[in-house]
Amino acid sequence: MSEVIAQIERVTREFKRGGSVVRAVDGIDLAVQRGEFVAIMGKSGSGKSTLLHLMSGLQRPTRGRVVLLGHDLGSLSDDALTLLRRQHVGFVFQFFNLLPTLSALENVALPLLLSSVRASEAAGRARQVLETVGLQERADHKPDELSGGQMQRVAIARALVNRPALLFADEPTGNLDSVSSEEILTLLKTTQVEQGQTIIMVTHDAKAAAYGDRVITLRDGRVHEDLATRSVAV
Amino acid sequence: MRPPLPVKHGLLGLLARRPRYGYELKAEFDLLSGGFWDLNVGQIYSTLERLLKDGLVTLDEGDGAGEGRKIYRLTPSGQAELDLWLAQPPLKPRPLRDEVYVRLGLLVDRDVSAAFDLIETQRRVYHLQMAELTRQKLALARGQRVADLRRELLLDAALLHVEADLKWLDTCDEKLRRVRI
Ligand SMILES: Nc1ncnc2c1ncn2[C@@H]1O[C@H](COP(=O)(O)OP(=O)(O)OP(=O)(O)O)[C@@H](O)[C@H]1O
Ligand SMILES: [Mg+2]
Numbered sequence A: 001m002s003e004v005i006a007q008i009e010r011v012t013r014e015f016k017r018g019g020s021v022v023r024a025v026d027g028i029d030l031a032v033q034r035g036e037f038v039a040i041m042g043k044s045g046s047g048k049s050t051l052l053h054l055m056s057g058l059q060r061p062t063r064g065r066v067v068l069l070g071h072d073l074g075s076l077s078d079d080a081l082t083l084l085r086r087q088h089v090g091f092v093f094q095f096f097n098l099l100p101t102l103s104a105l106e107n108v109a110l111p112l113l114l115s116s117v118r119a120s121e122a123a124g125r126a127r128q129v130l131e132t133v134g135l136q137e138r139a140d141h142k143p144d145e146l147s148g149g150q151m152q153r154v155a156i157a158r159a160l161v162n163r164p165a166l167l168f169a170d171e172p173t174g175n176l177d178s179v180s181s182e183e184i185l186t187l188l189k190t191t192q193v194e195q196g197q198t199i200i201m202v203t204h205d206a207k208a209a210a211y212g213d214r215v216i217t218l219r220d221g222r223v224h225e226d227l228a229t230r231s232v233a234v
Numbered sequence B: 001m002r003p004p005l006p007v008k009h010g011l012l013g014l015l016a017r018r019p020r021y022g023y024e025l026k027a028e029f030d031l032l033s034g035g036f037w038d039l040n041v042g043q044i045y046s047t048l049e050r051l052l053k054d055g056l057v058t059l060d061e062g063d064g065a066g067e068g069r070k071i072y073r074l075t076p077s078g079q080a081e082l083d084l085w086l087a088q089p090p091l092k093p094r095p096l097r098d099e100v101y102v103r104l105g106l107l108v109d110r111d112v113s114a115a116f117d118l119i120e121t122q123r124r125v126y127h128l129q130m131a132e133l134t135r136q137k138l139a140l141a142r143g144q145r146v147a148d149l150r151r152e153l154l155l156d157a158a159l160l161h162v163e164a165d166l167k168w169l170d171t172c173d174e175k176l177r178r179v180r181i
Helices: A046-053 A078-088 A104-114 A119-130 A148-160 A178-195 B007-017 B022-032 B041-053 B074-086 B100-107 B113-141 B146-179
Strands: A004-017 A020-033 A037-042 A062-066 A089-093 A168-169 A198-202 A214-219 A224-230 B058-061 B073-075
Touching: A004 A046, A004 A198, A020 A046, A020 A089, A020 A224, A037 A168, A037 A178, A037 B073, A046 A062, A046 A148, A046 A198, A078 A089, A089 A148, A104 A148, A104 B041, A104 B100, A119 A148, A148 A168, A148 A178, A168 A178, A178 A198, A224 B113, B007 B022, B007 B041, B007 B058, B007 B073, B007 B074, B022 B041, B022 B146, B041 B058, B113 B146
Parallel strands: A037 A198, A037 A214, A089 A168, A168 A198
Antiparallel strands: A004 A020, A004 A062, A214 A224, B058 B073
């Protein structure tokens, strides 16, 4: 059974710089099914991050429609959009974006506290998710006491702690060596396979994209190629 | 000419661990090479034939009948040959002998749009192949088994080679676009 979980229609995003206009995303149509793992590739400046920001509601399009979990984002106020994101969207970035003064556990629990979950329950759930990423032993470590791969696993735990319907990742392995990258990608793949997690990941690394069921290549803000890589028998 | 596959030394290495029946060697060799080389039984037996003639292995008659029931055993000079081979100096980089290089090379000044088409279709093939290799890697048990480790290392090598081919296509695409009028 397929169900469209995120959809964008004729979406364009322009940035004004001085007198000129940069069209970062140029009239893209795209639908993502629940449970899909989509990899987005393309050269630097081709619009990958902008597309991710538009699909996740972090940025609003200049033109076009974005529908997330049945909500037309254009009809939502900024507050309503923020709430929708907090509840249903997880984000993983290339540079982890962990708060340096908080422990791994506190970093993971943060989204729950922002959603007004009680502190004791938040800590319990954060501990659980840390365990699924294999870091229960590092719960009390600060980010600067962790390796890059471990920091990224904390960031993934933080993104997953809300059980988001959609997980977005922008170059999650861009800053890691090849073996740590593989661990991160295997972890993402496991959450897809075992929990049906929908994942949309930007990467410039074809080895990382090969974990997706679908590889989309952007060129100059447009979809140049949309390739299904799942084996024929599903 | 393709560089010869190290079938001879692969077989010597397998026999160094313990003597084996001929039919076992085919299966063991496939495991060792991760199934990437499509060797048939005939190639295994013809190589064993040569090893026998050179005195690197000996043949014991087994209990049953037929070729498959004979036990191959490494001789001391077979062991010496294997040790020498394992301690060889580093290998030369392998030659570029992919047909794609030649086809693309011929197309650049003949039909540049056909060259772009070739790049596109070839790129798809490589992405699909990398996805398949990755599936195989994910399907491996994360255990202590040395066979799985060997297989994983081979899959890594295969993935990195396809990645290099893919990057080369991107470079071609970029450079062809630049010289285009
Ligand atoms: N906030 C902004 N202001 C102005 N221009 C922007 C802004 N964000 C993106 N751009 C421009 O839009 C284009 C696409 O940028 P984007 O960050 O989406 O590319 P990308 O594919 O993610 O590149 P990279 O691989 O380098 O991360 C670029 O030309 C970029 O300069
Ligand atoms: Mg980017």
